[in-house]
Amino acid sequence: MFPRLSRLSLLALAALGSGCASLPPERGTDLPTEWITQRGLPAPSWPSDDGTVPEPAVSSSIETIDLDLALDWAFVHHPAVAETYARLGISRAELDEARRLANPRFDFARLSASEGEAQITRGLSFGLSDWLMQPLRKRFAEGELKREQLHAAQALWALAGEVEAAWIEAVAAQQVAQMRALVLEAASASAEFAERLFAAGNLAPLQLEQERAEAISAGIGAAEADTEALTARHRLALLTGLPFDDSWQLPEQLPAPLSDLPTAGELVERLVQERLDLLAAKEEVRLREDALGVTRRWRWLGELEFEYEWESEADGAGLRGPGLSLELPLFSQGQPAITRAKAELLIAKTELNKAIRQGEREVRTALAAMQLQQRIVQRYREALLPAREAIVRRTQEEVNFMLVGVFELLAAKREQFDAYQAYLQAIRDYWLARGELTQAVGARWADEGEHEPVLGIDSVLPPPSEGGHQGHQGHQGQQGHTEHSTQRSSEQADHSQHNPAHHGHEHHGETQ
Incomplete structure (x- = not known):
């Protein structure tokens, strides 16, 4: 049994044993969740320690996946969420380790003399320097955890941007596919009608082949x-x-694109204040500044160790008592550590300045791209699509008067369909550019202004029953439909402009 330690030693042991309580089991996911939800995203579903996550289920009926619901699914199933959770667990463990003191060390030695007698020495030692630096280690670990939490939130923000881009591309591709399906339906009906005209002897073989080729191309x-x-x-x-x-x-x-956009100055200001990776870089600078100050203040402190030793002599006599071990700063007074801390601070400041400048460039570039795409959409809607429709109408008139052939009319309609598809793709590119701008800013902003009405496919596509190119017969009916379609599209656009509740959500030319 060990001899009873002195009162001073017991007090030292009690003090050294303080601060060893463990942290709560949560992994520090509360702050990343708060930062993500503040930026307009749904809260992520963090996995448990065994990796299980709640399973969102699609209802038995077909469910429409809007952007928010797509983000909900991604924040449950994407591997980046589990990886982020694991990294937070590592940082949380490092904080837990920094809150604990190093374990004491027990020494034992048994020395035997030639006569068979033995001398036994026992010792118990504690690192006092570790005890003195424990509050500083805890503060640094808390800062590192916060920095990792910011990186975790940034990773989720980047994942949301990737999901948003994929969702935009999927919706746009579906819309283009629907448009091309309707074009195919009209081209097939036109080719079928041409077959009947040819069988009746009212259509030339060349025109029949042109209709067939158009249907195949569609x-x-x-x-x-x-x-x-x-x-x-x-x-x-x-x-x-x-x-x-x-x-x-x-x-x-x-x-459709919004009519009002924030200014570059407003977005850059929000960038500096709210972008998560910049906040993490600022936290890194703060940690490096704190580390340099601590290194300077404690430069003279070397290894300091308290020990208690008791010894049993061969003749039965016993010796016991405390001791202190101190490293003397004769050859090094912490100059390398100070130099290293200064260099790390300079690197952190340089990285922060570089990130701010890079972010500002990304914001201005993305804003310019979004504004350009908005103007492109407007040009399609206000100029090119009406021009293509007018070309088809005028070409139809010339076909009716036998000034041009059906081939010219087919070419005009193909260009009209291609222009409408490019219009849909321009809307897609606008929203992709807007998503890139949101990622560059690091936060969403409130939408202002109203959506313009989206032109529906019926503004360029006649019903299949009237889509045939009848040579010299029925052309007046085709022309009459074109004029009727033009008038109807104009009336719908005027109605949408006078009713802000529609916000441009329409299906095949009819505002929902």
Whole structure:
């Protein structure tokens, strides 16, 4: 049994044993969740320690996956969430370790003399320097945990941007596929009608082959659009964990661009204040500044150790008493540590300045791209699509008066369909650019202004029953439909502009 320690030694042991309580079992996910929800994203579903997560289920009926629901699925199923959780656990463990003192050390020695007698020495030692530096280690570990929490929130923010881009591309690809399917339907009906005219002797063989080629080309275009839509849908399912089947559907179309945009100065100001990776870089600078100050203040402190030793002599006599071991700063007074701390601080400041400048460049570039895409959409809507429609109408008139042939009319309609598809893709590119701007700023902003009405496919596509190119017969009916379609599209656009509640959500030309 060990001899009873002195009162001083017991007090030292009690003091050294303080601060050894463990941390709560949570891994510090509360702050990342708060930062994410403050930026307009749903709260992530963090896995448990065994990796299990709650399973969001699609309802038995077909469910429409909007962007928020897609993010909900991604924040449950994507591996980045589990990886982020694991990294937070490592930082939390490092904080727990910093809160605990190093274990005491027990020494034992038995020395035997030639006569068979033995001398036994026992010792118990504690690192006093470790005790003195324990509050500082705890403070640094808390700062490192906060920095890791900011990086975790930034990783989720980046994942949300990736999911948003995939969702936009999937919706746009689906809309293009639907448009190409309607074009195929109209081209097939036109080719079928041309077959009947040819059988009756009212259509030349060249015009028949042109109709057949148009139908084949429309079929290839529809197949390519379907492939792109399926690929985009699977890409979204891979990111979110949605099933690779038809148990869920996407919205019919993307909304039109907004008419009001924030200024570059406002966005850059928000960038510096709210972007998570910049906040993490600022936290790194603060930690390096704190580390340099601590290194300077404690530069003279070397290894300091308290020990208590008791010894049993061969003749039965016993010796016991405390001791102190102190490292003397004769050859090094902490100069290398100070130099290292200064260099680390300079690196941290340089990285912060570089990140701010890079972020400002990304914001201004993304804003310029979004504004450019907005103007492109407006040009399609206000200039190119009406011009293509007018060309088709005028070409139809010239066909009626036998000034041009059906081939010119077919070419005009193909260009009209291509222009409408490019219009849909321009809307897609606008929202992709807007998503990149949101990622660059690091926060969402309140939408101001109203959506313009989205032109529906019926503004460029006649009903299949009237889609045939009848040579010299029925052309007046085709012309009459074109004029009627133009008038109807104009009336719908005027109605949408006078009703802000529609916000541009329409399906095939009819505002929902």
